[in-house]
Amino acid sequence: MESQTPMQFLNQAIEFEALADHAVPTYAACVDEAELLAFCDAAHAGGRRIVALWGSDERNREARLGFALHVAFDLAEGLACLTLPLSAEAPVFPDLCARFPAVNRMQRAVMDMIGARPASGDVRPWLRHANWPADYHPLRSDVPDTQHATQNEEYAFVRVEGDGVHEVPVGPIHAGIIEPGHFRFSVMGENVLRLEQRLGWKHKGIERRFAGMGLGEGVCLAGRVSGDSTVAYAWAYSQAAEAIGAVAPPPRALWLRALLLERERIVNHLGDLGYLGNDVALAFGLMQFMRLKEDWVRLNARLFGHRFMMDRIVPGGVTVDLDDAGAHAIFTQCEALESELRTLKNIYDEHAGLQDRFLTTGRVTPQLAKLLGVIGLAGRASAQHWDLRCNHACAPYDQLTPRIAIERNGDVAARAQVRFTEIKESLHLIRKILREIPVGEVRCEVRSEADKRGLGWIEGWRGDILVAVETGTDGKIRRCHCHDPSWQNWPALEHAVIDNIVPDFPLINKSFNLSYAGPDL
Amino acid sequence: MFPMLRQILRNGIVTEPAPDADIALRVTAQRLSEAMLAQLGRALVIRHVDAGSCNACELEIHALNNPYYNLEALGIKFAASPRHADMLLVTGPVAKNMEIAVKRAYDATPEPRLVVAVGDCGCTGGIFGESYASCGRVANVIPVDVCIPGCPPTPLQLMQGILAALAADRKQAEQE
Numbered sequence: 001m002e003s004q005t006p007m008q009f010l011n012q013a014i015e016f017e018a019l020a021d022h023a024v025p026t027y028a029a030c031v032d033e034a035e036l037l038a039f040c041d042a043a044h045a046g047g048r049r050i051v052a053l054w055g056s057d058e059r060n061r062e063a064r065l066g067f068a069l070h071v072a073f074d075l076a077e078g079l080a081c082l083t084l085p086l087s088a089e090a091p092v093f094p095d096l097c098a099r100f101p102a103v104n105r106m107q108r109a110v111m112d113m114i115g116a117r118p119a120s121g122d123v124r125p126w127l128r129h130a131n132w133p134a135d136y137h138p139l140r141s142d143v144p145d146t147q148h149a150t151q152n153e154e155y156a157f158v159r160v161e162g163d164g165v166h167e168v169p170v171g172p173i174h175a176g177i178i179e180p181g182h183f184r185f186s187v188m189g190e191n192v193l194r195l196e197q198r199l200g201w202k203h204k205g206i207e208r209r210f211a212g213m214g215l216g217e218g219v220c221l222a223g224r225v226s227g228d229s230t231v232a233y234a235w236a237y238s239q240a241a242e243a244i245g246a247v248a249p250p251p252r253a254l255w256l257r258a259l260l261l262e263r264e265r266i267v268n269h270l271g272d273l274g275y276l277g278n279d280v281a282l283a284f285g286l287m288q289f290m291r292l293k294e295d296w297v298r299l300n301a302r303l304f305g306h307r308f309m310m311d312r313i314v315p316g317g318v319t320v321d322l323d324d325a326g327a328h329a330i331f332t333q334c335e336a337l338e339s340e341l342r343t344l345k346n347i348y349d350e351h352a353g354l355q356d357r358f359l360t361t362g363r364v365t366p367q368l369a370k371l372l373g374v375i376g377l378a379g380r381a382s383a384q385h386w387d388l389r390c391n392h393a394c395a396p397y398d399q400l401t402p403r404i405a406i407e408r409n410g411d412v413a414a415r416a417q418v419r420f421t422e423i424k425e426s427l428h429l430i431r432k433i434l435r436e437i438p439v440g441e442v443r444c445e446v447r448s449e450a451d452k453r454g455l456g457w458i459e460g461w462r463g464d465i466l467v468a469v470e471t472g473t474d475g476k477i478r479r480c481h482c483h484d485p486s487w488q489n490w491p492a493l494e495h496a497v498i499d500n501i502v503p504d505f506p507l508i509n510k511s512f513n514l515s516y517a518g519p520d521l
Numbered sequence: 522m523f524p525m526l527r528q529i530l531r532n533g534i535v536t537e538p539a540p541d542a543d544i545a546l547r548v549t550a551q552r553l554s555e556a557m558l559a560q561l562g563r564a565l566v567i568r569h570v571d572a573g574s575c576n577a578c579e580l581e582i583h584a585l586n587n588p589y590y591n592l593e594a595l596g597i598k599f600a601a602s603p604r605h606a607d608m609l610l611v612t613g614p615v616a617k618n619m620e621i622a623v624k625r626a627y628d629a630t631p632e633p634r635l636v637v638a639v640g641d642c643g644c645t646g647g648i649f650g651e652s653y654a655s656c657g658r659v660a661n662v663i664p665v666d667v668c669i670p671g672c673p674p675t676p677l678q679l680m681q682g683i684l685a686a687l688a689a690d691r692k693q694a695e696q697e
Contacts, residue, residue: 131617175601205654227577290587
């Protein structure tokens with residue numbers, strides 16, 4: 001497919017180039033500051049959203065270039081990526097938080113990693129704690145990869161003052177088996193007045209690690225950005241790599257990818273429903289759902305050789321295939337799970353204690369969700385209609401036609417309900433895949449091309465994951481940015497807990513179940 | 522209430538026999554005397570510390586308490602504070618941002634203070650290695666007794682490694 005004639009969107013006079021070989025229609029344009037701001041205004045007015053925002057060092061591409069800010073938008077027509085060139089000497093970009101508050105932390109990450117800062121607004125560090133100097137920007141191509149002495153950080157939390165207000169600091173190491181993060185609660189009695197998150201503890205230099213990797217090699221690292229979404233990341237990365245290599249994987253490979261992705265969705269939803277039960281002292285729920293989850297991952301191991309299906313999706317296709325016996329085993333398992341789920345759903349629905357804790361707890365109203373730009377599963381529980389599988393269905397979802405799961409109450413109960421509905425829908429999709437999957441090859445060769453970019457975009461169980469890859473003159477990865485949906489949804493959790501009691505925080509947190517590893521990178 | 526009881530009865534007890542310790546996972550000689558090991562038995566309390574994992578290891582550590590593996594039935598349970606723990610179960614390469622927290626958790630843990638490094642990242646630094654943001658393997662930050670490789674290690678491998686920390690070394694056992 002050749003590049004098409006320039007396109008325009010949202011009545012803006014910006015000429016976009018259609019990027020060839022992308023699974024979802026993808027457009028790119030270079031803009032100036034005024035154009036970017038005008039496009040943000042138009043996108044906001046049109047009810048669209050920012051998918052991701054990241055920076056890059058362009059100086060090693062061409063001497064006259066400086067840095068660049070990339071902003072990807074979800075438009076009705078597909079994915080639109082705007083690039084704002086920034087000067088090498090004083091890289092500053094406009095603060096986009098006024099229209100899209102969810103980009104606050106992304107902007108601060110750009111500041112830490114690239115050294116380009118927002119012109120106004122919040123400029124506290126985000127991924128940088130005090131463990132490397134403020135003028136060390138690890139994604140600049142001319143700085144060495146060196147370790148610095150670790151120090152305690154004095155972070156400027158927003159203080160809540162007044163009689164009887166006290167702070168409860170929690171973390172980075174939490175009480176349960178969970179990832180590290182710091183939560184600063186300002187409370188009055190039992191009630192939470194304000195929660196402020198300080199994340200970034202798991203930052204381990206993934207983006208710098210990508211630089212110089214072969215296109216085929218990078219998929220293993222992408223699959224370990226957030227382990228619970230390894231299938232979604234590997235698929236998104238592979239889409240980007242396939243766009244660069246200008247190949248389309250065989251149809252059977254795409255159907256198998258969808259099978260793995262829906263299985264991943266079910267694994268995580270089952271675990272969450274169990275833990276939600278546990279957090280309201282219904283250990284029965286945890287044990288039942290954990291048993292179902294274990295059955296599910298064991299079949300993954302038996303059929304695909306890995307309990308969480310890591311490294312099964314690669315650029316060009318998949319490394320596994322499914323025979324009739326395997327398909328039969330999945331069919332049987334789907335039937336069994338559906339029946340068990342019906343029983344457990346009834347028990348949850350009828351359990352007064354559980355419902356009392358779930359209902360109205362941790363509410364994010366549809367208005368607030370829209371304002372904050374909540375996406376994915378949590379967004380759908382607050383009536384936000386974002387689901388790539390429905391809105392921008394790439395193959396095979398264009399033929400599977402999944403139904404979007406929408407709830408309006410935005411409380412813990414709604415987020416639990418979305419999970420129940422989505423498991424049911426995924427079971428339906430899996431059976432449809434098994435019935436209609438085309439025969440043929442499952443993998444083709446992908447060769448990297450120099451100086452090319454590709455974007456991959458997949459609806460993981462938590463929300464949509466974007467992977468943007470650029471190759472250098474040697475065909476190896478020059479820049480790879482992986483975007484986790486938790487970037488958008490963490491700030492919503494701060495709002496969801498307001499006026500709830502501190503003991504309900506674990507329950508509310510679990511109902512979002514956001515990734516720490518994913519956005520910490 | 523009845524649907525719950527019916528569901529419990531219908532499924533029965535699914536717990537499988539626990540695996541044996543895999544002493545090959547030990548990276549240091551057993552520091553605990555026979556008498557102490559006998560005293561401890563399997564009554565072990567673990568504090569899990571995620572030092573920077575991708576979170577897949579956490580999924581498998583969670584699975585240890587599902588009805589199939591039922592770790593708690595062996596007398597092994599997880600605690601909320603390192604001060605209540607005999608063992609730290611550490612996942613991930615140690616992110617630079619977590620270095621101080623990991624050291625503090627170690628300092629807060631009373632003796633015998635067993636440390637088990639979990640996963641390829643915990644054992645070697647894995648795919649993330651050492652960098653401006655990563656200290657690499659757990660042993661680069663605190664002393665480690667047992668390394669459980671895998672990406673992620675399965676629940677059975679985790680059990681074999683945790684039990685290895687409580688097992689007498691072969692040499693030690695032979696001398697008895």
